[in-house]
Amino acid sequence: MAETLNIFQLIGQEKTRQYWSTLIQSGRFGHAHILSGNSGVGKDALAFNIAATLNCKSSQDKPCGACRSCQQLKNLEHPSLKLIFALPRRSASQTDPYSGIKETEMDLINAELFKKMTWPYYHLQIDGANDIRIAAIRQLRKDIYLGNDMGSTKVVIILRAHKMNVEAANALLKILEEPPPKTIFLLTTEFSDRLPDTIRSRCAMHHIPDLAWELIRDDLVHKKGLDQVQAEICARMAHGDLAAAHTFAEQDNTFWLDRIRATLNTLAKEDFVSVHRQTLLLKDKELENDETRQQFLSLLILFFRDVAMDSKPGDTALWVAQVQQLKKLFPECDYHSAVQAIERTKDALERKVHLQLALTALFFELRKHLRGQST
Ligand SMILES: [Zn+2]
Incomplete structure (x- = not known):
């Protein structure tokens, strides 16, 4: 049987997954959520899983990982997925976050996204991407108020949402105050206290707990081929951060x-x-x-x-x-x-x-x- 709510290699977090699975089945949940927790606990992977579950075409065991919608999501190219993350500021454009970004730089950004898609614990490393600016939110606004393909749920995932600057946060707040239908917002962050109170009060808060080091150790043994002792040192050194543990392992x-x-x-x-x-x-x-x-x-x-x-x-x-x-x-x-x-x-x-x-x-x-x- 398929694991509950997991087509994105989430490690552990069974209770959290079960909770979300039940919540989605009940159909009674708000349109905006903050997934907070320490680095490397699987917040982004969880957000992708939620997006996949909401759009999966299978009649049971969602997300199935096999239907067209799940496949598109796994490639992070589902038309209903809006992924927002910090980008380098290459122009003063207030409406196009990609304005001024050269083709070569775009290739590097896509390569980073590919790593994220392959393994959602990966931290995007984009040179000069210090904040999420208003251009990104304005573009989002344009996209999400456009017609919705019936039956699908638009999912906006804002990675490291605390990187939104004040203008961007204010623009997002306006959207959250008048949310378009069938759209849900998932903000992932290690620092939920850095988000403005106005945003936090519009969102349901979900804390994603730390991973036990034993789970990380086992993952390093299986995925990285480390011996038990090396895996244990890396796992313990990572303090519950799977992404850091993988870096240490390399x-x-x-x-x-x-x-x-x-x-x-x-x-x-x-x-x-x-x-x-x-x-x-x-x-x-x-x-x-x-x-x-x-x-x-x-x-x-x-x-x-x-x-x-x-x-x-x-x-x-x-x-x-x-x-x-x-x-x-x-x-x-x-x-x-x-x-x-x-x-x-x-x-x-x-x-x-x-x-x-x-x-x-x-x-x-x-x-x-x-x-x-x-x-
Ligand atoms: Zn599916």
């Missing part, structure tokens, strides 16, 4: 463990110059993009947690040796404050603060926590 963990070792050794030294040098090295050579920065900090968090809890993933000698080294070097370490400091830095980096300043501040704070000098 990289050499040894490399990252070396970075952690170098950083801890630096923090163990008394001189401030080496701390400064280490932040420069990380900034210029090793933490070249957002993902690697988050990855480095995630690993650092996992590391402090494992030292604090005296736990070890599997029995990788390398990891255990590192944990023991930290314990020996810093018997007074305040692990809790250290983890909090790293989490604050992770959050700050999401908001594009200056990398070197953030790292320097973090390392000096960690130096204190390592020595148990928190106050």
Whole structure:
């Protein structure tokens, strides 16, 4: 039997899927929904599944994954699907979000969409795509008020909806206030609190819970062919983020463990110059993009947690040796404050603060926590 509400490789989330399946069958649900939850829990995959279910032509077990409508949805090219996401600003056009985007850049955007279609956990990486602007919403407005093909439900999915700027959010609000018939809006976001209250009050809120690391581990073993120990390190490091776990799985963990070792050794030294040098090295050579920065900090968090809890993933000698080294070097370490400091830095980096300043501040704070000098 087909899995409930799943033609998009959703991992776990059985309760959420069951909930939506029942909700859709009942036919009694509002036209606007916010699907919020941490990165990599499957919000977009869930939204695609909902869109497919609403339009599936099968008489049972929707979405079937096989009918024409499901096939079109799987290719993200269903005429009733309106997918909105941040695009680079290449012109001042207020009506066409693609205005000024060159053909070569369009090819790259399509390649990103293809990755998303193949695996909905994938984070679109489009250069300069910092916000969702009014042009995107104006174009949406034009599209959705056009005649509807009878029987189908238009589904507007706004990916990372918190990226809407104020103008775009206001324009969307107007649409939500007078929604066209047979149209539903699904806004996915990791930061629902960054959406204006006016939008939130028009939407039903749904929280998508974190994934257990065991589910992520099993997925890495099956899909990435990792051995149990490597899969476990990647899964735990990802803190419930399947997309991040897959990225970790594609990289050499040894490399990252070396970075952690170098950083801890630096923090163990008394001189401030080496701390400064280490932040420069990380900034210029090793933490070249957002993902690697988050990855480095995630690993650092996992590391402090494992030292604090005296736990070890599997029995990788390398990891255990590192944990023991930290314990020996810093018997007074305040692990809790250290983890909090790293989490604050992770959050700050999401908001594009200056990398070197953030790292320097973090390392000096960690130096204190390592020595148990928190106050
Ligand atoms: Zn179908």
